[in-house]
Amino acid sequence: MAASSAQVGLPRWAFLPAVAGALFIMLPLVALLVRVDWSNFVGLVTSDSALAALWLSLKTSTTSTALCLVFGVPMALVLARTEFRGEQALRSLILLPLVLPPVVGGIALLYTFGRRGLLGSTLDVLGIQIAFSTTAVVMAQTFVALPFLVLSLEGAMRTAGHRYEVVAATLGARPTTVFRRVTLPLVLPGLVSGAILSFARSLGEFGATITFAGSLQGVTRTLPLEIYLQRETDPDAAVALSLLLVLVAVLVIGLARGGRGLG
Amino acid sequence: MSLELSAQVTDREFDLDLSVPTGQVVALIGPNGAGKSTTLSVISGLLRPDRGHAILDGQTLFDLKAPGSASVWTPPHARGVALLAQEPLLFPHLSALDNVAFGPRSTGQSKQDSRNSGLRWLDEVDAREFADRKPAQLSGGQAQRIAVARALAAEPSLLLLDEPMAALDVAVAPALRQMLGRVLTGRTALLVTHDALDALLLADRVVVLEDGRIVEDGATGQVLSRPRSAFAARIAGLNMIRGNRVEGGLRTDDGVLVSGRVDATLDQTSSTEAIAVFRPSAVSIFEQPPGGSPQDVFDVVITELEPQGDRIRVRTGQLNADVTPAAVAQLGLTPGQRVSFVVKANEVDIYPV
Numbered sequence: 374m375a376a377s378s379a380q381v382g383l384p385r386w387a388f389l390p391a392v393a394g395a396l397f398i399m400l401p402l403v404a405l406l407v408r409v410d411w412s413n414f415v416g417l418v419t420s421d422s423a424l425a426a427l428w429l430s431l432k433t434s435t436t437s438t439a440l441c442l443v444f445g446v447p448m449a450l451v452l453a454r455t456e457f458r459g460e461q462a463l464r465s466l467i468l469l470p471l472v473l474p475p476v477v478g479g480i481a482l483l484y485t486f487g488r489r490g491l492l493g494s495t496l497d498v499l500g501i502q503i504a505f506s507t508t509a510v511v512m513a514q515t516f517v518a519l520p521f522l523v524l525s526l527e528g529a530m531r532t533a534g535h536r537y538e539v540v541a542a543t544l545g546a547r548p549t550t551v552f553r554r555v556t557l558p559l560v561l562p563g564l565v566s567g568a569i570l571s572f573a574r575s576l577g578e579f580g581a582t583i584t585f586a587g588s589l590q591g592v593t594r595t596l597p598l599e600i601y602l603q604r605e606t607d608p609d610a611a612v613a614l615s616l617l618l619v620l621v622a623v624l625v626i627g628l629a630r631g632g633r634g635l636g
Numbered sequence: 637m638s639l640e641l642s643a644q645v646t647d648r649e650f651d652l653d654l655s656v657p658t659g660q661v662v663a664l665i666g667p668n669g670a671g672k673s674t675t676l677s678v679i680s681g682l683l684r685p686d687r688g689h690a691i692l693d694g695q696t697l698f699d700l701k702a703p704g705s706a707s708v709w710t711p712p713h714a715r716g717v718a719l720l721a722q723e724p725l726l727f728p729h730l731s732a733l734d735n736v737a738f739g740p741r742s743t744g745q746s747k748q749d750s751r752n753s754g755l756r757w758l759d760e761v762d763a764r765e766f767a768d769r770k771p772a773q774l775s776g777g778q779a780q781r782i783a784v785a786r787a788l789a790a791e792p793s794l795l796l797l798d799e800p801m802a803a804l805d806v807a808v809a810p811a812l813r814q815m816l817g818r819v820l821t822g823r824t825a826l827l828v829t830h831d832a833l834d835a836l837l838l839a840d841r842v843v844v845l846e847d848g849r850i851v852e853d854g855a856t857g858q859v860l861s862r863p864r865s866a867f868a869a870r871i872a873g874l875n876m877i878r879g880n881r882v883e884g885g886l887r888t889d890d891g892v893l894v895s896g897r898v899d900a901t902l903d904q905t906s907s908t909e910a911i912a913v914f915r916p917s918a919v920s921i922f923e924q925p926p927g928g929s930p931q932d933v934f935d936v937v938i939t940e941l942e943p944q945g946d947r948i949r950v951r952t953g954q955l956n957a958d959v960t961p962a963a964v965a966q967l968g969l970t971p972g973q974r975v976s977f978v979v980k981a982n983e984v985d986i987y988p989v
Binding site: 405536537539540541542543544546547548550551555558559590 | 680681682711712713714716717718719721724727728729738739742743783786788790
């Protein structure tokens with residue numbers, strides 16, 4: 374490939390900023406590696422509070438990824454396969470959490486589902502309290518991660534086109550059968566990378582979580598929150614846990630690449 | 637039991653009434669944009685006409701009346717209408733066999749039964765050896781064969797074929813045409829084509845569409861040997877001239893007299909118009925028309941020269957002539973030149989409109 378493809382020359386000046394940018398991203402990771410207290414590493418990442426935070430993070434991120442699939446797949450299907458008035462505006466609104474500061478998302482969730490929120494009193498009557506619970510963590514994560522799945526899957530569906538679906542329908546397949554046997558298999562790579570991106574976004578969620586769910590050990594204190602707290606009292610633990618999250622992130626990017634790119 | 641169709645699509649100026657008896661294969665021909673694809677889309681349920689109704693084997697496909705009154709709309713999957721397109725469009729993630737078994741499986745057959753009928757239909761198109769291959773491992777001709785098997789395996793009441801040979805290599809089209817001829821026998825089918833050979837070998841009847849309307853409809857042999865529309869004449873490779881009946885032939889609006897073999901039916905009809913057709917290869921080209929045997933002479937201006945097998949096709953506005961390269965060289969023919977096309981009267985067929 375490298376030898377066979379003829380290339381137009383690159384401007385020489387492009388290399389310097391390109392290398393500087395790459396260093397800017399990689400250097401902090403190196404700094405982290407250098408700073409790690411390797412002799413106590415295992416002890417630091419297996420402390421009670423660290424394990425509780427890791428377990429809570431994995432549990433809530435998995436749940437919110439599942440919720441993203443449950444809601445995001447039908448959302449992508451409707452956006453990709455139907456035309457209606459205001460579709461463009463609706464798509465922009467749905468993708469808003471991508472660009473919104475997470476802490477703003479947390480405030481918005483609080484004033485929707487919190488005790489004094491839009492639905493709070495109704496939920497209160499039903500005996501349901503969401504804010505500052507594990508449920509709130511999952512909701513905060515789903516809120517910020519859902520657009521990743523919708524965006525990635527809708528793109529995959531538009532690229533796949535609907536010609537195979539037309540053929541399937543004329544062969545007698547009902548819409549649900551067409552979706553299950555034709556649409557989903559064709560967009561599977563997009564679905565997998567969308568789900569992985571959602572999981573990664575959920576795992577790293579901080580701002581919306583701390584605003585809407587607070588920081589209770591074992592209940593709402595996920596790994597990013599634990600790192601933020603430890604930074605004050607035990608910097609070595611914070612660094613060790615940070616490295617743990619970096620490893621998980623590297624793993625996720627590897628999986629997403631395996632599932633055909635980042636969408 | 638048959639197809640009865642009447643449909644109007646206002647913004648495409650499409651207004652069609654068509655009925656196809658069971659077991660008949662109808663070739664739909666016409667210029668681009670004439671409404672051939674619209675016809676297939678309307679019947680298969682991919683396009684909702686503004687008004688009209690369609691009944692297939694007693695089942696109402698749609699019945700759309702004026703706005704406000706009750707209408708019937710059967711979704712595509714429940715119509716019993718299978719569509720075979722130019723491209724095979726085999727599902728890329730399924731093996732050839734699973735592609736063919738898709739229809740039976742989707743309409744409720746068990747996995748085993750649908751695979752069995754898949755194998756039976758693969759046999760029918762001589763493609764059983766490809767059963768386990770993925771579409772990416774098949775050639776264009778093989779894939780289209782399997783697409784035919786897949787469409788037939790759904791056991792449609794009506795099969796729609798949209799130029800099924802158009803995307804194939806010239807080398808493999810004959811084999812597929814022959815196979816289609818075999819499996820289409822006795823089926824009800826609509827075949828969109830641009831090819832006289834497809835119509836001759838596959839269709840019992842030819843319907844010519846122009847501007848969203850039927851302009852000609854008849855038995856295949858009749859339409860191709862005695863076309864009544866300009867498009868059918870072009871597909872049949874014939875020169876066609878219209879004019880008013882006169883003794884022994886017809887006279888065009890430009891006053892040219894065309895004599896020829898006059899069909900006996902011309903005297904039995906009340907029509908004052910007649911059509912004359914002749915083959916481009918029956919035309920000789922002269923700078924000055926010679927006298928002699930009874931002949932028709934047309935003064936024309938050459939617009940184009942192009943190769944046509946071992947002949948050169950000389951095009952003018954309305955007529956074509958196929959002559960030898962030697963004749964072209966001898967006369968020094970070039971576009972823009974004024975010449976005479978001469979046809980012996982006994983090469984010209986004249987019949988009523």
